[in-house]
Amino acid sequence: MENNSICSFKAFKDMELGKGELGLILGERGSGKTACLINMGIEGMLEGLKVLHVSLDDVPDRVESYYEVKIKEAIRLKDIKDMGFHDIEIKKTILSYLDQSFDVEKLGSAIK
Numbered sequence: 001m002e003n004n005s006i007c008s009f010k011a012f013k014d015m016e017l018g019k020g021e022l023g024l025i026l027g028e029r030g031s032g033k034t035a036c037l038i039n040m041g042i043e044g045m046l047e048g049l050k051v052l053h054v055s056l057d058d059v060p061d062r063v064e065s066y067y068e069v070k071i072k073e074a075i076r077l078k079d080i081k082d083m084g085f086h087d088i089e090i091k092k093t094i095l096s097y098l099d100q101s102f103d104v105e106k107l108g109s110a111i112k
Contacts, residue, residue, distance in 0.1 A: 022104070025037055034058060034063065034066065038067055039070065041067070042067070042070055045071075045089075045091040045092060046074065046083070049091065052092075052093050053067075053092060054094075054096075054097070054102075054107065055096045056102055059096060059098065060096045067094075068085075071085055071088050074088075095110055
């Protein structure tokens with residue numbers, strides 16, 4: 001099942017970001033940014049990639065619970081037999097910058 005929406009990992013990969021480049025998803029509150037990022041993140045994790053999810057307005061627990069629901073749904077819908085929940089979810093890191101100014105230097109320090 002191929003996802004052709006702009007929120008698919010394939011669509012994001014097709015943007016051809018180079019090593020060290022940063023892609024951003026911007027939008028109004030409630031426009032689906034978090035859902036889009038989580039769907040793309042799960043697709044990436046299913047391909048064996050590590051995912052870094054940076055949130056500027058959601059607490060990590062909220063993002064984590066959304067990932068949990070969506071990963072379980074992906075396992076069920078894609079009929080993944082060779083990967084369990086833990087095999088997928090350990091490939092992600094969630095960082096939150098609530099009430100803080102965000103800059104690339106802070107991000108770089110956090111992921112070293």
